[in-house]
Amino acid sequence: MLRIGLLTSGGDCQALNATMRAIVKTVMHNTKQDVEIYGFLDGYQGLIHNRYIQMTPGDFSGLLSQGGTVLGTSRTPFKLLDVPEADGTVKVPAMKRTYKNLKLDCLFVLGGNGSTKTANRLSQEGLHVIALPKTIDNDTWGTDITFGFTSATDVATRCIDDIHTTASSHGRVFVIEIMGHKVGWIPLYAGVAGGADVILIPEIPYDMDNVVKAIDRREENGGRFAIIVCAEGAISKEEAAMKKKDYKKLVAQRVKPSVAYDIAEEIARRTDREVRVAVPGHTQRGGQPDSQDRIFATQCGVEAARGCLEGKYGYMIAKVGGKMCRVPLEDVAGKLKYVDPNCDLVREAKLLGISFGDE
Ligand code: F6P
Numbered sequence: 001m002l003r004i005g006l007l008t009s010g011g012d013c014q015a016l017n018a019t020m021r022a023i024v025k026t027v028m029h030n031t032k033q034d035v036e037i038y039g040f041l042d043g044y045q046g047l048i049h050n051r052y053i054q055m056t057p058g059d060f061s062g063l064l065s066q067g068g069t070v071l072g073t074s075r076t077p078f079k080l081l082d083v084p085e086a087d088g089t090v091k092v093p094a095m096k097r098t099y100k101n102l103k104l105d106c107l108f109v110l111g112g113n114g115s116t117k118t119a120n121r122l123s124q125e126g127l128h129v130i131a132l133p134k135t136i137d138n139d140t141w142g143t144d145i146t147f148g149f150t151s152a153t154d155v156a157t158r159c160i161d162d163i164h165t166t167a168s169s170h171g172r173v174f175v176i177e178i179m180g181h182k183v184g185w186i187p188l189y190a191g192v193a194g195g196a197d198v199i200l201i202p203e204i205p206y207d208m209d210n211v212v213k214a215i216d217r218r219e220e221n222g223g224r225f226a227i228i229v230c231a232e233g234a235i236s237k238e239e240a241a242m243k244k245k246d247y248k249k250l251v252a253q254r255v256k257p258s259v260a261y262d263i264a265e266e267i268a269r270r271t272d273r274e275v276r277v278a279v280p281g282h283t284q285r286g287g288q289p290d291s292q293d294r295i296f297a298t299q300c301g302v303e304a305a306r307g308c309l310e311g312k313y314g315y316m317i318a319k320v321g322g323k324m325c326r327v328p329l330e331d332v333a334g335k336l337k338y339v340d341p342n343c344d345l346v347r348e349a350k351l352l353g354i355s356f357g358d359e
Contacts, residue, residue: 002027003036004308005052005099005107008069009043009076009115013136013148014289015297016110017063017070022301023108023308024060030309038102043111044076044118047095048085052102064298065288067151069110078117092125099127106308110134112146113336116316120333128313130304131329136285138185141335142327143318147300150292152179152284153189159280160194160227167225173215173267173275175228177260179284184231184339186284191229191354192345198226198355200263202233203339204346205240206357211263212270214355228267230260237358299324 004027008016020039027035037055040046063070081091099107099122106128109119112135119131133140136152156178167174176196178187184201191199198214200206215226239247260277268275289297300317303324307313315326339346346356 001036002031002033002308003038003102003104005038005040005047005102005104006071007040007043007046007107007109007111008071008073008134009109009111009118010073010135011075011112011285012068012073013134013285014067014151014287015147015293016068016073016134017060017066018289018294018297019110019132019134019147019301020069020071020108021060021063022298023305024055024057026302026305027309028057030305038104039071040098042072043074043115044091044095045074046071047098047107048076048089048091049094050098050101052098064294067287067289075114076118078114078121081118081121092121095122096125096127104128106130106313108132108304108308112137113140113334116140116329117333119316120329123314123329129329130307130313131316131332132300132304133316133318136179136186137181137183139181139183139336139338140316140332141337142316142332143320143337145296145319147289147293147297148285149185150296151287151290153186153193154290155284155287156186156190156280157193159278159283160190160196160229163227163278164195164225167227167276170274171224173226173228173264173271173273175230175260175264175267175275175277177230177232177258177277177279179281180231180233182233182336184233187229187231187234188339188345188349192349194227194229196227196229196354197223198228198357199349200228200230200234200357201339202231202235204341204356204358205235205237207237208263208266208270208357210355210359211357212267214357215267215271215273228263230263232259234259234263
């Protein structure tokens, strides 16, 4: 008998179901053992509070193209793992108890950075864990790409495309805020794919003088409108120079819902132009996975299932240099993968005339 557990943790994305489908299909196709499948509900919360459903392979059919997660998800902050809950439950021992009671052979964790950190902790506690790199943000260390990234980038690109027609009709400056948490992968890729004039990402602090210069330059070249793509974590040079605690205070004090409004207000003040903001927000995590995500999610699921059938645990599935591989959890946990400000795409975008507000 082989007993496997599945959970999806952190922010959802488009290819979670596709990944679980691939794990289950591969396991079923490649073992003669009977298999029991446990799906934990709402991420680690299901493992903590013993909430799960027993599933059959049939439950995974039709999931390849379905966004979201059939298991539900939640965020369980790492720093709270050892803090007792209201009913006295301490999370790590509770998770171990559920795992042991169900006599699991392997737990598959589909999650981003925080979830992988917790997966590492569980692995260190002796649980057999295999993590799979989920997040639209593409900020997981140890893998070139995460599933969710290309689908979210497509949604963001379509939003930039759509804004072009209204921006051009009205001759307006638009600031479009794109997700990505503390990193700039989606804004960079969607900004280039969508033909932005300015791209502001956390890894390249901007100077508002340079942003305004780029807008003026575009007008001098005959452009009636301008598209500024800003990461939700975009940061000015002054903010980057602030002490961490002062910067956190500033962000907490923002009356407006997001950084795009601050940037738009400043552009309007300095240029006397009509400026508008568009925030596609969680639409970037919604809808169906694109074909690239379906393929990568499937590759991740197959590789994770293969590892489980070999009886090997304690790593995250990754793609490095085009090859699927396994990276030890302790090498990945707690690290973020940032955009290199000198990478090819930034360099090429600059050659194309896109401003990052840094020069
Ligand atoms: O990690 C994915 C992500 O969508 C980030 O890009 C964003 O900062 C965050 O999640 C939003 O989180 P929530 O869904 O909890 O508002």
